[in-house]
Amino acid sequence: MNRVHVAYIESATLAHPDGWTSPAHCLENREAAERLRDATNLLSGRNAAARRTWRITDCPGDNCGVRR
Numbered sequence: 001m002n003r004v005h006v007a008y009i010e011s012a013t014l015a016h017p018d019g020w021t022s023p024a025h026c027l028e029n030r031e032a033a034e035r036l037r038d039a040t041n042l043l044s045g046r047n048a049a050a051r052r053t054w055r056i057t058d059c060p061g062d063n064c065g066v067r068r
Contacts, residue, residue, distance in 0.1 A: 002029065002058055003026055003027065003029065003058075003059035003064075004026070004027055004029060004032075004056050004057060004058055004059055005024045005025065005026055005033075005055075005056070005057050005058075005066055006024065006025050006027055006033035006036055006037065006054065007021060007022045007024040007025070007054075007055050008022045008037075008053060008054045008055065009021050009022075009052065009053045009055070010048075010052055013051075024066045025066065026059055026066040030056060034056070037054050037056075
């Protein structure tokens, strides 16, 4: 399986009028990224989860420079 990057985008709020993008994380595979997404949504609550758009993309290589 290939490594993937996972990050989410939140729409504009009073605290972040231009929206906000989380730092990307490099994970071992898509299943790990989906588990992180699901756990983050569960812990943050329905309102926060509803504002988020998740992106899971292929990692360009072993030394991608994204936080692991």
